[in-house]
Amino acid sequence: MTRRRSLRELWRAGSAVARDRMASRFGAAVLGVAIAATVAAPMLAPHAAGDHTDRLLNAPPTIPHVRDDAGEWHAPFIYPWRLVSQLEQRYEEDRSTRVPLVWLSHGRLVESSDDARAPLMLLGADSFGRDVFSRVLFGARLSLGLAAAAALGAMLLGSIVGAAAGYLGGLWDDVLMRVTDFVMVLPAIYVALALRAVLPLVLPPRTLFAMLVGIFAVVGAPFIARGVRAIVRSERRLDYASAAEALGASDVRLLARHLLPATRGFIVVQLTLLVPAFIVAEATLSYVGLGFPDPMASWGTMLHDASSNLRVFADFPWLLSPAVAMFLVVFSLNLVLQRAGAAVVYNERP
Amino acid sequence: MSRYIVRRLAFAALLVVVVSSASMILARLAPGDYVDLSLPPEASAEAKAQARARLGLDRSISAQYLDWLGAAARLDFGRSFLYDRPVRELIPERAANTAVLAITALVVATGIGLPLGVVSGSRRGALSGAIRFVSLVLLSMPPLLTSLFLVFVAARTGWFPIGGMGDSAIDVLHHLALPAAAIGLPLAAVLERLQAQAMGEVIGAPFVLAALARGVTRSRVVWRSALKPSLRHVAAVYGLIVGSLLSGSFVVEVITAWPGIGSLMLDALRARDVYLVTGCAGTGALFLGCGTLLSDLALGVVDPRASERVQEAA
Numbered sequence: 001m002t003r004r005r006s007l008r009e010l011w012r013a014g015s016a017v018a019r020d021r022m023a024s025r026f027g028a029a030v031l032g033v034a035i036a037a038t039v040a041a042p043m044l045a046p047h048a049a050g051d052h053t054d055r056l057l058n059a060p061p062t063i064p065h066v067r068d069d070a071g072e073w074h075a076p077f078i079y080p081w082r083l084v085s086q087l088e089q090r091y092e093e094d095r096s097t098r099v100p101l102v103w104l105s106h107g108r109l110v111e112s113s114d115d116a117r118a119p120l121m122l123l124g125a126d127s128f129g130r131d132v133f134s135r136v137l138f139g140a141r142l143s144l145g146l147a148a149a150a151a152l153g154a155m156l157l158g159s160i161v162g163a164a165a166g167y168l169g170g171l172w173d174d175v176l177m178r179v180t181d182f183v184m185v186l187p188a189i190y191v192a193l194a195l196r197a198v199l200p201l202v203l204p205p206r207t208l209f210a211m212l213v214g215i216f217a218v219v220g221a222p223f224i225a226r227g228v229r230a231i232v233r234s235e236r237r238l239d240y241a242s243a244a245e246a247l248g249a250s251d252v253r254l255l256a257r258h259l260l261p262a263t264r265g266f267i268v269v270q271l272t273l274l275v276p277a278f279i280v281a282e283a284t285l286s287y288v289g290l291g292f293p294d295p296m297a298s299w300g301t302m303l304h305d306a307s308s309n310l311r312v313f314a315d316f317p318w319l320l321s322p323a324v325a326m327f328l329v330v331f332s333l334n335l336v337l338q339r340a341g342a343a344v345v346y347n348e349r350p
Numbered sequence: 351m352s353r354y355i356v357r358r359l360a361f362a363a364l365l366v367v368v369v370s371s372a373s374m375i376l377a378r379l380a381p382g383d384y385v386d387l388s389l390p391p392e393a394s395a396e397a398k399a400q401a402r403a404r405l406g407l408d409r410s411i412s413a414q415y416l417d418w419l420g421a422a423a424r425l426d427f428g429r430s431f432l433y434d435r436p437v438r439e440l441i442p443e444r445a446a447n448t449a450v451l452a453i454t455a456l457v458v459a460t461g462i463g464l465p466l467g468v469v470s471g472s473r474r475g476a477l478s479g480a481i482r483f484v485s486l487v488l489l490s491m492p493p494l495l496t497s498l499f500l501v502f503v504a505a506r507t508g509w510f511p512i513g514g515m516g517d518s519a520i521d522v523l524h525h526l527a528l529p530a531a532a533i534g535l536p537l538a539a540v541l542e543r544l545q546a547q548a549m550g551e552v553i554g555a556p557f558v559l560a561a562l563a564r565g566v567t568r569s570r571v572v573w574r575s576a577l578k579p580s581l582r583h584v585a586a587v588y589g590l591i592v593g594s595l596l597s598g599s600f601v602v603e604v605i606t607a608w609p610g611i612g613s614l615m616l617d618a619l620r621a622r623d624v625y626l627v628t629g630c631a632g633t634g635a636l637f638l639g640c641g642t643l644l645s646d647l648a649l650g651v652v653d654p655r656a657s658e659r660v661q662e663a664a
Binding site: 016019182184185186187188189190193194195197198199200201276280283284287288289290303307313314317320323326327330331333334335338 | 365368369372373376377379380381382474479486487489490491492494495498499501502504505506593594596597600601604605615616619620631634635638642
């Protein structure tokens with residue numbers, strides 16, 4: 001439409017762009033904080049992932065105070081929890097003693113000065129008396145690490161398959177694309193579930209991690225392969241590709257040096273779409289008990305643990321913090337992506 | 351057209367056969383079998399061997415597979431170890447539950463997502479901004495999170511029951527609300543975003559401007575003239591949505607204790623109940639095949655060009 005826009009309209013359009021930019025910067029900032037917190041988990045977390053206080057099962061979050069009951073100001077401190085009802089696992093703050101927080105000791109940013117009596121549990125304790133906040137941080141390493149590794153794996157596998165199909169054409173193309181179509185039609189979580197079920201239930205953590213990366217990579221690869229194939233096919237017909245071929249570039253060189261770089265933009269967008277999908281997939285598998293096993297802290301195992309207690313939802317809502325963490329990460333990814341106009345991208349079938 | 355449908359039906363049949371065969375073989379290959387998991391660990395080797403012989407787990411995978419295939423051709427899908435009932439009796443009820451859940455979720459998603467997408471795609475301002483924001487939030491909440499959140503709300507308020515579904519229609523509806531919302535809301539967000547994008551593109555087309563210039567009212571142009579051409583984008587993704595419906599219903603069934611095929615399959619997988627796993631997987635594949643076929647036909651209705659392409663291809 002070539003009609004002159006009124007100033008008002010321009011201002012509106014401009015403010016929409018500005019709002020989008022703000023939103024995507026906000027998303028990027030949250031993501032940055034999340035990644036930094038994940039990397040620095042051993043320093044930020046007041047406890048190790050496995051530390052438990054048997055006295056404080058399902059204890060609510062400890063709240064840092066700066067003012068005591070008499071109205072006097074102090075450096076940040078906490079009150080210990082006192083068990084009110086063993087049966088209902090209800091606690092109340094023991095206001096008689098202040099336990100100051102100590103900063104930068106034992107290689108940790110902050111912890112309670114009396115960990116045995118009053119551990120610092122910013123998001124409460126789970127049913128084993130473990131610190132939920134610390135476990136969310138350590139869980140991020142497993143959940144986000146798995147998602148990132150699996151996305152990279154899917155990228156590798158998908159690019160190889162897509163490049164082979166697009167470059168070789170003919171029978172290769174037919175067979176590879178039929179297979180990717182087939183995998184794409186299947187509901188991803190069932191494929192992952194079925195593949196996981198074939199593996200032994202109990203595996204050493206590292207092997208399990210590698211296996212899950214492999215499974216997710218297989219499930220995610222078709223989405224990459226499709227696009228890479230299409231791009232390689234169309235780029236190959238362009239003059240620069242013919243020129244390179246005429247100059248005697250080998251197949252591998254032509255692919256690696258000339259054709260695959262053209263898929264960069266597509267792959268970046270796909271990766272950012274696969275990462276949240278994999279975060280959720282890990283959580284789903286672990287939730288139903290087929291992902292990581294319990295003592296390991298991942299967001300899925302934490303939700304699995306929470307789900308074993310029906311009172312969680314009514315009385316111990318802090319056990320659902322991993323779900324909130326997951327939402328924040330996926331939401332900020334979407335905020336970043338929506339600016340690229342890709343928040344909802346389905347790989348449309350041809 | 352009929353040739354096309356036949357071809358698609360053949361594909362659906364192939365899907366069912368391949369998926370159930372693969373899951374049967376995978377379930378047999380899995381380490382540990384039903385006998386290991388169900389008998390107490392101190393059970394004697396003879397007792398185990400006896401149980402295996404009774405269940406047919408002592409035969410080779412290929413022999414068992416061929417037997418199953420032959421029986422399946424006569425619509426006998428074996429007997430569940432776990433429930434000790436024929437798979438054919440177990441599945442229909444569960445499958446019906448899943449179908450009810452999936453269809454309700456789809457209706458909810460379409461009923462909410464499409465109109466909101468038309469609104470937010472055709473105008474600017476606070477309302478569409480708000481719709482967009484809510485969509486973005488819901489997009490970031492996959493069914494795993496929405497169902498946890500809704501169960502949380504239900505536990506706090508007692509508005510919705512979790513588990514323990516009776517037979518009366520009212521009771522079923524009451525139990526259905528929560529899982530259907532858990533699957534439907536994220537899907538509504540997907541549809542809203544797609545529809546808004548499509549609407550935005552169509553609104554810029556010359557024929558819309560021409561209609562406006564002739565004095566047709568704005569709402570009539572949006573809801574009549576522009577709606578149909580914008581629908582094909584959404585119609586094109588329905589085929590992919592079927593898969594995500596099944597994926598979504600799996601986790602939602604488990605969390606909200608909805609007695610569907612997903613939770614049945616999980617129980618079967620855990621217990622290494624080979625025939626039941628196979629039956630569930632096959633049923634899922636059947637849903638998938640029918641769903642994608644229906645969505646392709648729907649696409650043909652909305653976008654005649656698509657069905658021409660389809661006919662050329664056939």
